[in-house]
Amino acid sequence: MGNRSMAFLSNDLIYSAIVVFALAFIFHAIETAWSVRIGEGRNLDRSRTERLARNATGLIFLADLILLAGLITRGLSAERLPLGNMYEFSITGAFAFTTAYLIALKKFQIRWLGLFVAAGALLTLGTAVTLLYVESAPLVPALKSPWLVIHVSAAIISGGIFLLANSIAAIYLILEKIEGKGARGNWSARLPSLDALDQLTYRLIALVFPLWTFSIIAGAIWAEAAWGRYWGWDPKETWSFITWVAYAAYLHARVTAGWKGKKAAWLCLIAGSTFLFNYIYVNIWGTGKHTYSGL
Amino acid sequence: MAKIEKDRTRELRELGGYSLLRYLWRLLTSMRTALILLLLLGLASIPGSIIPQRTQNPFQVQDFFEANPSISPWLDRFYLFDVFGAPWFSAIYILLFVSLVGCLLPRLNHYRRAIFERPSKPPQTFENSQGFSQLDGDMDRVIEWLKKNRYRFERFDGAISAEKGYLKEFGNLLFHLSLLLILVGIAMSSLFGMRGEAIVNEGERFINTPVAYDNISPGRLYSLDSMQPYRIDLNDFTAKYNPITNQALDYELKVTIRDDTDAKAREGVIRVNRPLTFGASRVFLQATGYSVLVTVRDSSSVVTFQGPVPLLPQDPNLTSAGAIKVPDMNPGIGFVASFIPTIERDPVRGAFSSFPEPLDPHLLLAAWQGDLGMDEGKPQSIYRLDTTKMERIALISMKPGESFDFKVGSITFDGYLPWVNIQVIHDPGKRPALIGGFLALFGALGMLFIHRRRIWIRLSNEGDNNFLEVAGVATSGEEKLLEDLASLKEFLSERVNEGKGN
Numbered sequence: 046m047g048n049r050s051m052a053f054l055s056n057d058l059i060y061s062a063i064v065v066f067a068l069a070f071i072f073h074a075i076e077t078a079w080s081v082r083i084g085e086g087r088n089l090d091r092s093r094t095e096r097l098a099r100n101a102t103g104l105i106f107l108a109d110l111i112l113l114a115g116l117i118t119r120g121l122s123a124e125r126l127p128l129g130n131m132y133e134f135s136i137t138g139a140f141a142f143t144t145a146y147l148i149a150l151k152k153f154q155i156r157w158l159g160l161f162v163a164a165g166a167l168l169t170l171g172t173a174v175t176l177l178y179v180e181s182a183p184l185v186p187a188l189k190s191p192w193l194v195i196h197v198s199a200a201i202i203s204g205g206i207f208l209l210a211n212s213i214a215a216i217y218l219i220l221e222k223i224e225g226k227g228a229r230g231n232w233s234a235r236l237p238s239l240d241a242l243d244q245l246t247y248r249l250i251a252l253v254f255p256l257w258t259f260s261i262i263a264g265a266i267w268a269e270a271a272w273g274r275y276w277g278w279d280p281k282e283t284w285s286f287i288t289w290v291a292y293a294a295y296l297h298a299r300v301t302a303g304w305k306g307k308k309a310a311w312l313c314l315i316a317g318s319t320f321l322f323n324y325i326y327v328n329i330w331g332t333g334k335h336t337y338s339g340l
Numbered sequence: 341m342a343k344i345e346k347d348r349t350r351e352l353r354e355l356g357g358y359s360l361l362r363y364l365w366r367l368l369t370s371m372r373t374a375l376i377l378l379l380l381l382g383l384a385s386i387p388g389s390i391i392p393q394r395t396q397n398p399f400q401v402q403d404f405f406e407a408n409p410s411i412s413p414w415l416d417r418f419y420l421f422d423v424f425g426a427p428w429f430s431a432i433y434i435l436l437f438v439s440l441v442g443c444l445l446p447r448l449n450h451y452r453r454a455i456f457e458r459p460s461k462p463p464q465t466f467e468n469s470q471g472f473s474q475l476d477g478d479m480d481r482v483i484e485w486l487k488k489n490r491y492r493f494e495r496f497d498g499a500i501s502a503e504k505g506y507l508k509e510f511g512n513l514l515f516h517l518s519l520l521l522i523l524v525g526i527a528m529s530s531l532f533g534m535r536g537e538a539i540v541n542e543g544e545r546f547i548n549t550p551v552a553y554d555n556i557s558p559g560r561l562y563s564l565d566s567m568q569p570y571r572i573d574l575n576d577f578t579a580k581y582n583p584i585t586n587q588a589l590d591y592e593l594k595v596t597i598r599d600d601t602d603a604k605a606r607e608g609v610i611r612v613n614r615p616l617t618f619g620a621s622r623v624f625l626q627a628t629g630y631s632v633l634v635t636v637r638d639s640s641s642v643v644t645f646q647g648p649v650p651l652l653p654q655d656p657n658l659t660s661a662g663a664i665k666v667p668d669m670n671p672g673i674g675f676v677a678s679f680i681p682t683i684e685r686d687p688v689r690g691a692f693s694s695f696p697e698p699l700d701p702h703l704l705l706a707a708w709q710g711d712l713g714m715d716e717g718k719p720q721s722i723y724r725l726d727t728t729k730m731e732r733i734a735l736i737s738m739k740p741g742e743s744f745d746f747k748v749g750s751i752t753f754d755g756y757l758p759w760v761n762i763q764v765i766h767d768p769g770k771r772p773a774l775i776g777g778f779l780a781l782f783g784a785l786g787m788l789f790i791h792r793r794r795i796w797i798r799l800s801n802e803g804d805n806n807f808l809e810v811a812g813v814a815t816s817g818e819e820k821l822l823e824d825l826a827s828l829k830e831f832l833s834e835r836v837n838e839g840k841g842n
Contacts, residue, residue, distance in 0.1 A: 192613075254784060258784055265774075270615065271613050274767070276773075283386075286382070290378055291382055293378060294378050294382075298375065319382075
C-alpha cells in the first residue's frame with residue numbers, strides 16, 4: 046500500500062492549506078479593521094492597507110496552490126481524479142471557489158471580497174476534514190467513466206461561481222439595508238457601489254448559466270450510458286433542474302422584466318440555496334442514484 | 341327591428357367570446373405568466389424529490405404507505421407519488437410551452453424581418469444618449485472602423501447609423517426553440533421507447549424477443565413485432581470487490597453477439613458504463629446475483645428437478661434468497677433457499693454473508709412438504725414459497741457437492757453460478773433531446789454574451805470647427821457599447837496624431 050503514504054501526504058497538505066487560509070483571513074480582517082480606524086470621515090487612507098491586502102491575496106494564492114497539491118496527491122493515492130465522494134467534492138469545490146475569486150480579481154476590483162472568500166474556503170475545508178472525511182479508495186463501477194471528470198468538474202466550477210455570486214448578492218442586501226438608514230459606515234465605504242455589486246452578480250450568473258446547463262447535459266449523457274436513461278427525476282437531477290429553473294428565472298427577471306437590485310438579489314439567493322440544498326440534503330440524507338458521499 | 345336587435349346582441353356576444361379568448365391568449369403569452377409558470381415548474385418538482393416516487397422506488401412508496409396509512413391515500417389522490425406524471429405537473433409544463441410558443445412566434449417573425457433591415461435613421465438629438473462625446477475625425481475613417489468591427493451601417497444625410505449584435509436574438513430564439521426540441525425528444529422517449537429486464541445465468545443466451553423478458557414495459561406507440569432479434573451469449577462474468585470495504589470495483593461480462601439469429605458472431609464486453617448498442621437500443625448490465633444448481637430426487641432416486649435456480653440478493657454482500665419448487669413430487673416439495681457466498685455466524689443475526697465473492701459458500705434450505713398452490717392458476721412469484729398449506733420437514737445446511745436425504749427424497753447442491761440482470765432500453769428520443777440540449781447551450785451562449793448595440797455618428801460644426809458627435813444605445817451590456825465607443829475614439833485619434841506628425 047504505497048498509496049497510503051500519498052494519502053497521508055494529501056491530508057497534511059489539506060491541513061496546511063487550512064492554516065494558510067486562516068492566515069489570509071486574519072490578514073484581511075486586520076486590513077479591514079485598520080482601514081476603518083485610519084479614515085477621516087469617509088476618506089480612507091488606502092495606501093496603508095493596500096500592502097496588507099496584497100499580502101493577504103498572496104496568502105490566498107499560496108493556500109490555493111497547496112490545496113491543488115493536496116488534490117493531486119489525493120488523486121494519485123486513489124489512482125483517479127479526486128471527485129469520488131463528498132469529501133473530495135468539498136475540497137475540489139473549495140479550490141474552484143478560491144480559484145474563481147483569484148481569476149475574477151484580475152478583471153474586477155474585488156479584493157475586498159477576500160475576507161469572505163477566505164472564510165468560505167475555511168468553512169468548506171473545515172467541514173470536509175471534520176465531518177466528511179473518508180479514506181482514499183477506488184471508485185464504484187458506475188463512477189468509472191470519463192464523464193465523471195467532465196460532469197463533476199463542470200458542476201463544481203459552477204458551484205464555486207454560484208457561491209461567489211451569492212456572496213456578492215448577500216453583501217448587496219446588507220449594504221442596501223445600511224444605506225437605507227443613511228450613509229455607509231467606514232468599513233463599508235471601501236466596498237463598491239450597490240450598482241456595481243448588482244452588475245457583478247448578474248455577470249457572474251450569466252457566465253455560469255451556460256456552464257451549469259452543460260453540466261446537466263453532460264450528466265444526462267453519462268446517466269444514459271450508466272443507467273440507461275438520460276433523465277429520471279432522481280432527487281439530484283430534480284434539484285439541479287430546480288436550480289437551473291431558478292437561475293433562468295433570475296436571468297429572465299433581470300433582462301426582460303427589468304428586475305434590479307433588491308428583488309434580483311433575493312431571487313439570486315433563493316436560486317443559490319437550491320444549489321446548496323441539492324449539495325447537502327441529497328448527498329447526505331437523500332436517496333437515489335447520486336448518493337456517493339460515503340456517509 | 342326586433343330581428344336586427346337580436347342579431348346585434350349575438351354579434352356582441354360572439355365578439356365578447358372572441359375577445360375573451362384573445363385576452364386569455366395575451367395573458368398566457370405574456371412574459372410575466374411565462375416567468376410565473378417557470379417558477380411554478382420548479383416548485384412543482386420539489387415534492388417529487390422529497391416524497392418517494394413509484395417510477396423510482398416502488399418499494400419505498402409501499403413502506404411510506406405502511407408508515408403513514410392516514411395521509412398516504414390523500415397524497416396518492418393528488419398524484420404525489422407520481423409527481424412527474426401527474427396531470428397538474430403536465431398542465432404546468434404544457435402551459436409553459438404553449439406560452440413559450442406564443443412568445444416565440446411573433447419574435448421569430450419580427451426577427452425574420454429584422455435580419456434584412458437596415459439600421460434606422462439616427463434621432464434628431466442624441467446628446468442624452470449613452471456615451472455621448474465629440475470627437476475629431478472624418479467620416480471615411482469612421483466607416484473604416486465600422487467595417488473593421490463588422491458593424492452593419494447606413495448613411496444618412498451627414499450622419500451614420502450603425503448596428504451590431506444581431507446574433508443575440510438568434511441565440512435567444514435558438515435557446516427557446518431547442519427547449520421545444522428537448523420536449524419532443526422526451527415525448528418520443530416515452531411514446532416510442534421500451535424497457536425490459538431479464539435475469540440470465542452465466543453460460544446461457546438471451547434472444548431479444550418479448551418472451552425473453554421477465555418484465556417489459558413498452559411505450560404506448562412501441563410495436564413489439566418490430567424488435568430486432570439479436571442474440572447475446574453470456575460467456576463469462578467476473579465481479580471484483582474491494583477486500584477491505586467489500587465495495588464492488590468492477591463488473592465485466594464477456595459476450596458473443598449476433599445481430600440477427602443467423603448473423604455472423606462477434607465478441608464483445610459489457611461493463612457498467614459500457615452498454616452494447618443496437619441502433620437506438622442499448623443493453624445494460626444492471627445487477628448481479630447467484631443461481632444455485634441443485635438436483636432433487638424422489639425416494640426411488642428418479643430426478644424430479646434439476647437446474648439453476650436464480651436467487652435474489654438481500655444485501656451488498658449478496659446473501660441471496662429464493663425458492664426451489666418441485667411440483668412433480670406427490671405431495672409437492674418446496675425449499676425456502678438462502679445462498680451465502682461467504683458464511684459467517686452470529687448469535688443475533690444467525691448466518692449471514694461477510695463478502696460478496698464465494699469464499700466459503702453455503703446453501704441453507706428449509707424443506708417443506710404439501711400443496712405448493714401452483715395448480716390454482718394464481719400467478720406466483722418464483723422467488724417465494726407459499727407455505728400456508730405446507731409442513732416443514734427439514735432444515736438443511738450444505739456445501740457445494742454435498743447431498744441431503746429428507747423423508748421422501750434427496751437434494752444435491754451441485755454448485756452455483758452468477759446471473760446478471762440484463763436491462764434493454766430502446767430510446768429513440770434521446771438523440772433529439774441531446775441535440776436540443778447542445779443547441780440550447782449554444783443559444784444560451786449567444787443570448788448571454790452577444791450584445792445588441794447601435795452607434796450614431798453625425799458631422800457637426802461650431803463656426804469653422806468641424807467635429808463628430810458620437811453616441812449610442814445598448815439594450816444590454818452597456819460596457820460593450822462604451823468599449824466600442826472608446827475603441828472608435830482611439831482609432832480616430834491615431835489618425836489625427838499621424839496627421840499632426842506628418
